[in-house]
Amino acid sequence: MYCRIPFDRNKGGGACLTVNDNTAVKIENVSKKYCKSLKKSMFYGMKDIAMNAFGLSSRSERLRKGEFWAVNNISLEIAKGETLGIIGPNGAGKTTLLKMLNGIFWPDKGRITIKGKVGALIEVGAGFHPLLTGRENIYINAAILGMTKKEVDRQFDSIVGFADIGDFLDAPVKHYSSGMFVRLGFAIAVHCDPDVLLIDEILAVGDLGFRVKCYNKIVEIAKNCAIIMVTHDMSTMARISSRTLVMNNGTALFSGVPDIAIQHYSSIFQKEKTVVSPGGISLIEFTVDAKTENGHFAITSGAPMNISLKFFSEYNNDYITLILAFVHSSGEFVAEYNSWLNKEELKLPKGNHTLHLALEPLHLNTGIYHLSLVITTKNRMGHLLVIDRLLSLFVNGERFGNAPYQINGVVNHIPQEEY
Amino acid sequence: MNKSLQKITVYEPDNSLKQGYLSIFIEIYNEINKNGWLIYQLFKRDFLALYKQTFIGIFWSLLLPIVSIGVFVALNNSGIFNAGIIDVPYPLYAVIGLTFWQIFSIGLVACSNSLVNAGSMIVKINFSKKSLVIASIGQPILSFSVQMLIVAFLFLFYGITPSSTILFLPLFLLPVLLLTIGLGFIFSLINGIMRDIGNMLSMVVTFLMLLTPVLYAKPAHGLLAGISRYNPLYYLISIPRDLFLTGKVTELNGYIISCIFSVFIFFICIVVFHLTETRVAERV
Numbered sequence: 014m015y016c017r018i019p020f021d022r023n024k025g026g027g028a029c030l031t032v033n034d035n036t037a038v039k040i041e042n043v044s045k046k047y048c049k050s051l052k053k054s055m056f057y058g059m060k061d062i063a064m065n066a067f068g069l070s071s072r073s074e075r076l077r078k079g080e081f082w083a084v085n086n087i088s089l090e091i092a093k094g095e096t097l098g099i100i101g102p103n104g105a106g107k108t109t110l111l112k113m114l115n116g117i118f119w120p121d122k123g124r125i126t127i128k129g130k131v132g133a134l135i136e137v138g139a140g141f142h143p144l145l146t147g148r149e150n151i152y153i154n155a156a157i158l159g160m161t162k163k164e165v166d167r168q169f170d171s172i173v174g175f176a177d178i179g180d181f182l183d184a185p186v187k188h189y190s191s192g193m194f195v196r197l198g199f200a201i202a203v204h205c206d207p208d209v210l211l212i213d214e215i216l217a218v219g220d221l222g223f224r225v226k227c228y229n230k231i232v233e234i235a236k237n238c239a240i241i242m243v244t245h246d247m248s249t250m251a252r253i254s255s256r257t258l259v260m261n262n263g264t265a266l267f268s269g270v271p272d273i274a275i276q277h278y279s280s281i282f283q284k285e286k287t288v289v290s291p292g293g294i295s296l297i298e299f300t301v302d303a304k305t306e307n308g309h310f311a312i313t314s315g316a317p318m319n320i321s322l323k324f325f326s327e328y329n330n331d332y333i334t335l336i337l338a339f340v341h342s343s344g345e346f347v348a349e350y351n352s353w354l355n356k357e358e359l360k361l362p363k364g365n366h367t368l369h370l371a372l373e374p375l376h377l378n379t380g381i382y383h384l385s386l387v388i389t390t391k392n393r394m395g396h397l398l399v400i401d402r403l404l405s406l407f408v409n410g411e412r413f414g415n416a417p418y419q420i421n422g423v424v425n426h427i428p429q430e431e432y
Numbered sequence: 433m434n435k436s437l438q439k440i441t442v443y444e445p446d447n448s449l450k451q452g453y454l455s456i457f458i459e460i461y462n463e464i465n466k467n468g469w470l471i472y473q474l475f476k477r478d479f480l481a482l483y484k485q486t487f488i489g490i491f492w493s494l495l496l497p498i499v500s501i502g503v504f505v506a507l508n509n510s511g512i513f514n515a516g517i518i519d520v521p522y523p524l525y526a527v528i529g530l531t532f533w534q535i536f537s538i539g540l541v542a543c544s545n546s547l548v549n550a551g552s553m554i555v556k557i558n559f560s561k562k563s564l565v566i567a568s569i570g571q572p573i574l575s576f577s578v579q580m581l582i583v584a585f586l587f588l589f590y591g592i593t594p595s596s597t598i599l600f601l602p603l604f605l606l607p608v609l610l611l612t613i614g615l616g617f618i619f620s621l622i623n624g625i626m627r628d629i630g631n632m633l634s635m636v637v638t639f640l641m642l643l644t645p646v647l648y649a650k651p652a653h654g655l656l657a658g659i660s661r662y663n664p665l666y667y668l669i670s671i672p673r674d675l676f677l678t679g680k681v682t683e684l685n686g687y688i689i690s691c692i693f694s695v696f697i698f699f700i701c702i703v704v705f706h707l708t709e710t711r712v713a714e715r716v
Contacts, residue, residue, distance in 0.1 A: 058625040058715045062708040065446070068453065071711075073445045116443055116558040119710045124444040131441070131558070139556040142477055144484045149476075156473035157559045185484075 036128065037209050037239035038091040038114065043123035044263075045084040045109055046076060053079045073121035083109045085263040086123070091256075093208070096240040098254030098271060100247070100278050106263040107243040111135065111211050114241060129208025130159070136213070137198030143187035147178060147197055150186055154201050168204045175226070176200035196223055203230050210234060212242040228253075247275055247343070247380075248415040272379055272413050279342035279381035285402070292397025293327030294361060294388055299403070306407055314379060314410030314419065318372040322386070323365065330361040332391035335368070339406075342381040347417035353393065361388075376419045379410045453703075460562070460706050467563040474563055475570035478542075482571065493575035497534070497582060501526045504647050516649030520677045524586045528676065529646040531579045532669040535572050535605065536612050537637040542568040543616020544633050547624045547712060554713050561709050562702070565620050569613055576605070595679030597672075604672035607694040611668065614698035617705040624712040645670060664690035 048054040057080075061071040076082070084106040091097050099107045112118050113125060115133050140157050141150045151172055155165045165172075173182060176197040181189060189197070212231070231240065231253070244250045250257065250271060257274035259266040259281075267277040288296075302319045303310040312318055320337070335357075339348035350372060352359055359368070383405050388398040412419055464471075483489040501523055507513035508522055518525050546568040547554060547561060554561065580601075587594055597604075623629040641647075643656070644665050651657045660666040667683060667690040675681055 054715055055625050058711060059622075061711050062621065062625070062704075065707045065711065066704040068707075070446045112555070113443065116441065117555060117710075117713050119443050119445060121445055124442060127441045127443075129439065133557065136552075136556045140550075140553040142481050144481050145477065149480060153473045153477045156470040157553065157557055159559060162469045 035092045035094075036090055037093045037095075038089070038128075038241070039124075039126040040087055040089040040110075040114075041124045041126075043084060043087050043110070043113060043120045043125055044074075044082055045106075045113060045118060046073070046080045046121050047083040047109075048077075048080045050079050082263050084113070084120075087258075087260075087265050088123075089258065089265075089268065091209075091239045091241060093239050094236060095256065096235055096242065096254040098250040098257040098274070099241065099243045099260060100245070100250060100257060100274065101260035101266075102281055104262075105260040107260055108213060110260070111213055111241065111243055114209070115211055127209055130206070131209045131211065132158070132202065132205040132207025133211040134199065134202050134213065135211060137202050138194050139198075141186050141194070141198065144185055146185055147176075147182045147189070150197070151201055154198070155204075158202060158205050160205055164206075172200045172204050175203070175230070177223075192220060192223070199223075199227060203227075203234065207234075208238055210238050210240045212240065212244075214244055214246075247278075248413075251275065251413050275379075276381055276407065282342055286404075287399075287401045289396070289399040289401075292330065292388070292395070294330065294398040295325050296322060296386070296398070296400060296403075297325055297365070298323040301404065303406075309381070309405045309407045311407040311409055312375070314408050314412065315374050315376050315421070317374045320370045320372070321367060322370070323367045324361060325365050326361040326363055329363050330390075330397065333359050333361055333397060334389045334391060334393050335359060335370075336387040336389065337370070337372075338385040338387065339375075339377070340383045340385060341417050342383070345417060347377065347382070348375070353391065375408070376421055377408045378415075378417050378419050379408055379413045380417075382406045382408060456703055456706055460702055463560055463562060464566070467560045470560060471563045471567045471570075474567035478567065478571050479574065490574065490578055493578050494582060497527055497530050497579055501530065501647075513648075515647065516651060518649050520592065521586070521590045524583070524590060524592065525649075525673070525677065526647050527579070527582050527586060528673045529669055531576050531583065532605075532608060532672065533641060533644070533646045533665075534579075535576050535608050536665060537641065538575070539569045539572040539609070539612040540616055540619065541634050541637060542571060543613060544619035544623050545630055546616070547620040548627070548630060561713070562617075562705065565616055565705070566613060568616065569609060572612075573605075573609075592677075594676050597679065598676045601672075601676075604675070607691040608665075608668050610698040611664070611694035614694070614701035617701040621705060621708060621712050625715050640665070661686075664693050668694065 048057055057077060061073070064071040087106075087110060089097070099110065101107050109118065111133075112135075113120050114127065115131060115135065138154075140154050142153070145153070151169065152165055155168075155172075156162075160168075176182075176193075176199075178189070178193045178197060181193055186194065186197075210231075228249075234240070235253070240253075242250065242254060254271055256269065257271045258268045259274050259277045261281050266281070267274055300321045301310050303312045305311065334351065334353040336352070337350040338346060341347050350370070383402045386398070386400040386403045387396065389396050410419075483492070486492060504513060504515070504526055505523055508515050515522055515526075543565050546564045550564055553559075554564075619629055619633060623633075643659055644663055645651075645656070645660055646669060650660050650666065650670065667686040671681055671683065671687040681687070
């Protein structure tokens, strides 16, 4: 139940959340439209302003010519202590949604209700003035980020400590290295003490030491704060977030646990298989001893894999090399089977052939992979057959690591004698 | 932490319209009241950025009026330019007029460009955009205060005692400020959407100065006299100037109407700005 309280608002209208005391952010059927043409956008902008200025509604729920929904009908609820990851291809509307949550843009349809103070790590250091010193910029930037003088005075040493830029504190920001710039910006932003923290691609900055520091700080903040994070870095997202929203073309494709979300995300990029056969070899049929899940083959990480391939060859091919390439859905080439390197002497004379391949246990990280097949001449110079995206493979597993290949190993802990 | 004390924020289309017009004034008041420190910081940022890499710093603001008045005095003496019949020494008359005028001209241009200049900040951080516009007037006010040194010097130099009304100078400045900030609010919005305004404005302001009796006395008749009759800037600048210099006022009615006009413009513009500022953030 929502009830309205007039006059109690920062920018938006007043309402009180009574539905769930722990809810920090509530997004209800939120949509936002954009206009592709700059000139039209100017015209519509003037028109909307005129309508609003005269106290008329701008009828924002309707699309005009040249407009499209950048964010379309998104509904979500995020509780305190929860971390939501938002993933999706470029132009999916992730950043627009984040900006609406931040109050920079208002939705054209629907409603966003936020409880408490919103902090944003959208682009740290935005608003730094290059001529001013770090010290001066701390005060100015903190004020822009909504901190009061008292808060900044109290937190100043902590900000400086976190940024760790030494003597440069009193040097103009334009003399900073890009790393120092980001460190100072980040240090200010994380000291805002927000109830809702919005993060946009922020963890990919600075050197390793600082990244670890940022990561730990975010985990620390996350305890009494709702975090909404937009990222392309699946492994960070899977580690930090408790829930993931997959967006594509402005709509919500999926919302749920991170590893299933990643599968949905990967399926956006699914492309058609392409066959190039310059050597007169064609693949008639293939079988994989794995179960199929909605069009994908699914195997468990750490299981062996058997593939049968039935070819027809038009010509007598002397020694050939067969290559199976495992490509992660992000496009990363992660593993390869190469018959030549395995010292297999394969020949494909004219006629039908069936090749059975028994692959060792694959300890691939959980996710979606494509298998591509390449047959080359023995010296691997001439291509006889290339099948890109022959099949897609779901690797299921309980483990979700960072690297594409997860190594099995045992730790033998030998206790040291204590002195 | 007491959860019931946490502020609830709602974003939805046409939010203010649903709230009713009266609440808008309270919202605006609260926003400006809350952001006093932010306004000061933004002003400090502009100020430091402007003079940090200069040697003489704020004294640059002394140079412009001295040079331009110097030119006009020279033109006046050589008979090329006729300032009209002025009872007081021309430099004193011109400097007071020019300092008042610059509050308007520099202030209006600064306010109008404030949103565009902050462009990347506006689309990345949610903060009070009114503070940005208001902070832009700080710089002209500061320059004005420094320029008062010239005025004080000229009073001493000519041995003229200003009328005691000069003690109420800040009060006489207020209508000019309200008019400037008010127009600044509107132009900053439009400038955010159409950059033509920013380009046009500095030109228009120069043109306006020639039309307004700032550096010359209002002619008794002719086209300029007619325009000045309906030019609120003429009253807002001339009346305080006459008052300081001679202690006598001639066109009090015009002044009062101009003051009311300024207050009116200020309120209309700030309400329009409040209702439409998020629309601009999308398009800056």
